[in-house]
Amino acid sequence: MDLKVIALFTFLAVALLVPGLQQLILARKKFITDRLKELAGQGGPDGSGRMEKINQDLRHNFFKSLLAHAGRLSPRVLSMAADRRLAEADLPFKGEEFVALAAFCAAGGGVIAVALTGRPELAVMAALAAGAAPFWLVKAIARRRVMLFNGQIADTLLIMANSLRAGFSFMQAIEVVQREMPPPIGREFGRTFRELSLGTPVEEALTSLVKRVKSEDLSLVVTAVLIQRQVGGNLAEVLDKIARTIQERVRIQGEIRALTAQGRLSGTIISVLPVFLVVVMLLINPGYISVLFTHPTGRMMLGAAVLAELLGWILIKRIVRISV
Known part of the structure; x- marks a missing residue:
């Protein structure tokens, strides 16, 4: 074998x-x-x-x-x-x-x-x-990138709103964000600016930005911008209001992460510990645990344990995941 x-x-x-x-x-x-x-x-x-x-x-x-x-x-x-x-x-x-x-x-x-x-x-x-x-x-890299992106959106919106009040166009405001903001948001807005410079419609460039960055806050911003372009209005004021809303959300999400840190750590330990013990037993005493893989009853018990682990992990994730 x-x-x-x-x-x-x-x-x-x-x-x-x-x-x-x-x-x-x-x-x-x-x-x-x-x-x-x-x-x-x-x-x-x-x-x-x-x-x-x-x-x-x-x-x-x-x-x-x-x-x-x-x-x-x-x-x-x-x-x-x-x-x-x-x-x-x-x-x-x-x-x-x-x-x-x-x-x-x-x-x-x-x-x-x-x-x-x-x-x-x-x-x-x-x-x-x-x-x-x-x-x-x-x-994990994508999740961390979205978290960094969300943390920069509020400052980005304030920069864009101030640029629009100073008389800049929407495209020039995006260029200012590209220059002033660090990655990842500066890089993504730079890519959007290059697309606009090559003649891509604003709607298409912003939709492409949302597809690249799976951020609910960014989706809210893009939706507001597209609606404003269709019905008119003061875009700088709209961006200011969205920035204040996002800042409040970020503050609340930080408090929630601090309050649920123990639960998330417990879920991770409970999920990893059985797998770690199985690997250790296979290395130390293979004959003791091999019955779980060779005997029909052992396989049934192993399958039930895996199913219970998955259910427990899903339940813990749902309990500690609070949407804002």
């Missing part, structure tokens, strides 16, 4: 690695030639720095090529979903590249677990956890 698991993970790793190596061999010579032509005639004392830059570009080209070619084996639906997640997190990956990266992590986690423990069931658990880890990481 161990040999079969090792063979399976080895096959997956090789199947993902070969296309990237093939592309690297075919493209390496052309890439070096193009880079040398680009740098031709740029002699000087910093030549070693340029060669280091070439080496870095080669390593980056290999990594991107490997992920891109391996990612073409992934389902299209999964790649599109990964594209949306990566856009929300503002990460410089394509969906298919990210799916390939997750597959590499899964294969590597399974192989390492088999090599260290020789337990097939532990290898499967390690492969699933390692494959899901990149998706969890991207989700």
Whole structure:
């Protein structure tokens, strides 16, 4: 059984690695030639720095090529979903590249677990956890980015309102936000400003901004701006009122997070502790806990425990999640 698991993970790793190596061999010579032509005639004392830059570009080209070619084996639906997640997190990956990266992590986690423990069931658990880890990481990055974005919206609206009162147009107000505000909101408004500069309609550019940043506060702002453009009114005053509303919401949300911190930590510990204990028992005394995986009654008990864990985690999340 161990040999079969090792063979399976080895096959997956090789199947993902070969296309990237093939592309690297075919493209390496052309890439070096193009880079040398680009740098031709740029002699000087910093030549070693340029060669280091070439080496870095080669390593980056290999990594991107490997992920891109391996990612073409992934389902299209999964790649599109990964594209949306990566856009929300503002990460410089394509969906298919990210799916390939997750597959590499899964294969590597399974192989390492088999090599260290020789337990097939532990290898499967390690492969699933390692494959899901990149998706969890991207989700966490996107969530943190939205939190930072929401924390900057109120100041952004005040800047836009003051710019409009000073006689600036709406597009110029967005440019001021791009210059004055730090990332992530400054970067996103800069992208919106470039879209407007290229002739994209305001409605389309703002809708694209909402799709990139899953923020309820931003959605409220964009809705108010689009309505104002249709019916008219004092946009600076509207933005001021929304800014005050958002500031109050941020204050209340901070108080709620402080009051529910203990409950959220308890939910995390309760969810992680059983999995941690199972892994520890598999490492210390595999025979003691293997009955849960081999005996029919043990499998039923394990399934019931997993279901109870999921239900408990969902209930705790719902209890500590208070919408404002």
